[in-house]
Amino acid sequence: MRSAYGNALVELGRARKDVVVLSADVSSSDFSYMFEQSFPDRFFNVGIAEPALVDAAVGLANGGFVPIANTFAFLFATRALEMVRTHLCFGKANVKLAGAYAGLSDSFDGPTHHSITDLAILRSLPGMTVVVPADPLAVTRLLPQVAAWDGPVFFRLCRNEVPQIFTADYQPEIGKGITLVEGDDATIIACGVLVARSLQAAEALRLEDIHARVVEIHTIKPFDADLVTRCAQETGAIVTAEEHSIIGGLGGAVAECLAAAHPAPLERVGLADTFAECGPYADLLDKYGMSVEAIADAVRRVLKRKVSTLACKDRSEEVQNA
Amino acid sequence: MAGVSGKLYHYGARHSEEMIRDLSQRAYEYRAHVLRMIYERKSGHIGGAFSVAEILTALYFHQLRLNPENPEWKDRDRLVFSKGHACAMLYTVLAHRGYFPIEELGTFRALNSRLQGHPEPAKTPGVEVVAGPLGHGVAIGAGMALAARLESSRRNIYVVLGDGELNSGVIWEGLMLGAKFGLDNLKVIVDYNGVQQTGSTRQVMPTEPIADKWAAFNWHVIEIHGHNMAEILDALDYADEIHGRPVVIIARTTKGKGVSFMENAPQWHGGIPSAEQFESALAELQDGAKQWQG
Numbered sequence: 001m002r003s004a005y006g007n008a009l010v011e012l013g014r015a016r017k018d019v020v021v022l023s024a025d026v027s028s029s030d031f032s033y034m035f036e037q038s039f040p041d042r043f044f045n046v047g048i049a050e051p052a053l054v055d056a057a058v059g060l061a062n063g064g065f066v067p068i069a070n071t072f073a074f075l076f077a078t079r080a081l082e083m084v085r086t087h088l089c090f091g092k093a094n095v096k097l098a099g100a101y102a103g104l105s106d107s108f109d110g111p112t113h114h115s116i117t118d119l120a121i122l123r124s125l126p127g128m129t130v131v132v133p134a135d136p137l138a139v140t141r142l143l144p145q146v147a148a149w150d151g152p153v154f155f156r157l158c159r160n161e162v163p164q165i166f167t168a169d170y171q172p173e174i175g176k177g178i179t180l181v182e183g184d185d186a187t188i189i190a191c192g193v194l195v196a197r198s199l200q201a202a203e204a205l206r207l208e209d210i211h212a213r214v215v216e217i218h219t220i221k222p223f224d225a226d227l228v229t230r231c232a233q234e235t236g237a238i239v240t241a242e243e244h245s246i247i248g249g250l251g252g253a254v255a256e257c258l259a260a261a262h263p264a265p266l267e268r269v270g271l272a273d274t275f276a277e278c279g280p281y282a283d284l285l286d287k288y289g290m291s292v293e294a295i296a297d298a299v300r301r302v303l304k305r306k307v308s309t310l311a312c313k314d315r316s317e318e319v320q321n322a
Numbered sequence: 323m324a325g326v327s328g329k330l331y332h333y334g335a336r337h338s339e340e341m342i343r344d345l346s347q348r349a350y351e352y353r354a355h356v357l358r359m360i361y362e363r364k365s366g367h368i369g370g371a372f373s374v375a376e377i378l379t380a381l382y383f384h385q386l387r388l389n390p391e392n393p394e395w396k397d398r399d400r401l402v403f404s405k406g407h408a409c410a411m412l413y414t415v416l417a418h419r420g421y422f423p424i425e426e427l428g429t430f431r432a433l434n435s436r437l438q439g440h441p442e443p444a445k446t447p448g449v450e451v452v453a454g455p456l457g458h459g460v461a462i463g464a465g466m467a468l469a470a471r472l473e474s475s476r477r478n479i480y481v482v483l484g485d486g487e488l489n490s491g492v493i494w495e496g497l498m499l500g501a502k503f504g505l506d507n508l509k510v511i512v513d514y515n516g517v518q519q520t521g522s523t524r525q526v527m528p529t530e531p532i533a534d535k536w537a538a539f540n541w542h543v544i545e546i547h548g549h550n551m552a553e554i555l556d557a558l559d560y561a562d563e564i565h566g567r568p569v570v571i572i573a574r575t576t577k578g579k580g581v582s583f584m585e586n587a588p589q590w591h592g593g594i595p596s597a598e599q600f601e602s603a604l605a606e607l608q609d610g611a612k613q614w615q616g
Contacts, residue, residue: 020468042472044468044503046495046499047495047498047499047502049492049495049498049499051461051491051492051495052461052492052496052498052499055461055465055496056461056462056464056465056468056496056499057465058451058458058462058465059461059462059463059464059466059467059468059469059479060469061465062450062451062462062465062466062469063466063468063469063470063472063473064469065469065472067465083458083492086452086454087451087452087458087462090442090452091442091443091444091451091452092444
């Protein structure tokens with residue numbers, strides 16, 4: 001996903017002269033160095049200083065530029081968070097945050113570098129927009145929209161090579177979820193790298209005659225509550241899948257939506273409120289509950305709860321009719 | 323407080339005795355405004371507002387190239403008021419500079435007021451950035467200075483810091499930024515009043531030798547007496563002569579300046595005067611203004 005990001009950034013720099021890129025000395029990690037090579041005058045390495053990274057971007061935005069600040073995702077959500085809250089969210093500074101190495105994707109560097117609470121933290125801030133591309137094409141298609149968006153955006157990026165799941169007709173739009181696979185038994189709502197795994201899980205479940213709908217929510221905020229509510233109404237059971245803690249991220253957003261609009265059984269796939277460890281990326285995802293099988297299991301579990309919920313509803317209707 | 327002049331001495335004007343006298347007097351009159359605002363609203367920060375009075379008066383009525391008729395004018399000089407808690411003085415000066423009616427100062431910190439407890443550009447004309455959490459000014463100013471350079475604009479970026487916020491790490495990140503990029507359009511004024519919320523800066527977190535620290539970060543350092551209008555005006559002019567490096571003006575000031583019982587007393591960081599204290603403080607400030615009358 002990194003080279004897709006680097007290329008998309010260069011493309012953006014070519015299309016928009018008002019885009020500037022700042023980096024907290026990680027440009028060789030997140031491939032923003034590609035922008036530096038093409039547009040050295042519009043690239044600023046601020047050193048390993050994430051608070052100053054965000055504040056300097058605020059200053060550039062004040063001058064009418066569209067700054068894209070780059071560092072590891074967890075640092076925006078932790079070390080530089082006060083700057084993000086005060087100036088981007090409260091102060092409405094038009095700064096874009098490209099959070100690299102999100103989720104467990106910096107797998108061998110371990111839990112100090114993993115970013116498993118960023119969605120929860122940044123989603124809770126008024127005025128913040130949170131976008132999670134799922135494959136290289138999604139990065140290419142979404143980055144120009146991120147730059148054009150009015151207000152701050154957190155763009156969450158994976159470090160590693162990830163499967164290309166979308167084809168040329170993929171046209172994401174910030175704020176709108178996408179139904180990738182139709183199905184009526186349950187809905188898997190996924191973001192980022194777990195979209196690919198959710199598609200695989202849905203395929204595996206079809207062998208059991210379970211027809212799971214798969215929906216991509218690439219924008220965690222503003223949240224497409226209409227689509228999620230419709231999925232709850234039409235399929236009656238929801239599974240969320242995200243490379244993040246099960247607390248407060250996509251699963252949290254979906255839970256809030258269901259509770260408010262259309263309660264339905266919900267199973268959340270993600271890290272179970274725990275830090276991970278170091279290791280190969282795919283193995284880490286598997287070990288910490290985000291395997292294809294774990295998603296499929298979550299669907300089986302939620303279907304059992306759906307059946308008992310329906311049975312309860314039938315019984316209560318019988319009682320009322322008696 | 324009718325009769326307080328908002329006369330402008332345009333950028334580059336000679337520092338005549340009359341100009342120095344008038345601006346010095348007005349700094350006292352603005353203090354009296356701030357005193358009344360905070361006394362009437364029973365909320366706000368007097369000490370740091372009084373210490374920065376001459377600095378803001380010099381900036382807004384001489385140095386800054388602004389257009390209150392068009393607050394968004396692209397090439398306006400920027401003023402980052404980093405010590406946001408002292409915004410009662412910023413609002414007073416902005417009102418007199420024509421950004422909003424002077425009567426509006428009476429709504430300071432009230433519900434539905436445009437004059438929020440800490441600066442908020444979306445609400446208050448003339449305010450450039452949000453401030454309150456301390457330490458942001460230098461790094462934000464560096465970003466503004468980079469923006470000006472990218473556009474080949476001759477606008478200057480001024481940052482007003484308190485000395486207490488020099489405790490904050492991001493300040494020093496900002497210093498490194500300014501030096502790395504040689505931002506000579508970035509000028510920082512430190513309102514070095516020596517007192518922060520719970521005591522003297524010497525006790526709370528020693529920052530001396532402060533001039534050496536900025537110099538070691540490759541900034542050009544100017545030290546002045548921060549209540550001496552002539553020194554402030556000269557330092558601001560001199561800062562424009564420095565090329566290739568950012569400039570810091572370390573202005574030695576007195577917290578609570580102008581009211582004897584408030585001077586250097588940490589309790590007046592955020593203290594609210596009683597009726598008697600208000601009357602006696604007002605009398606002292608009026609005397610302070612009178613000493614500058616021609």
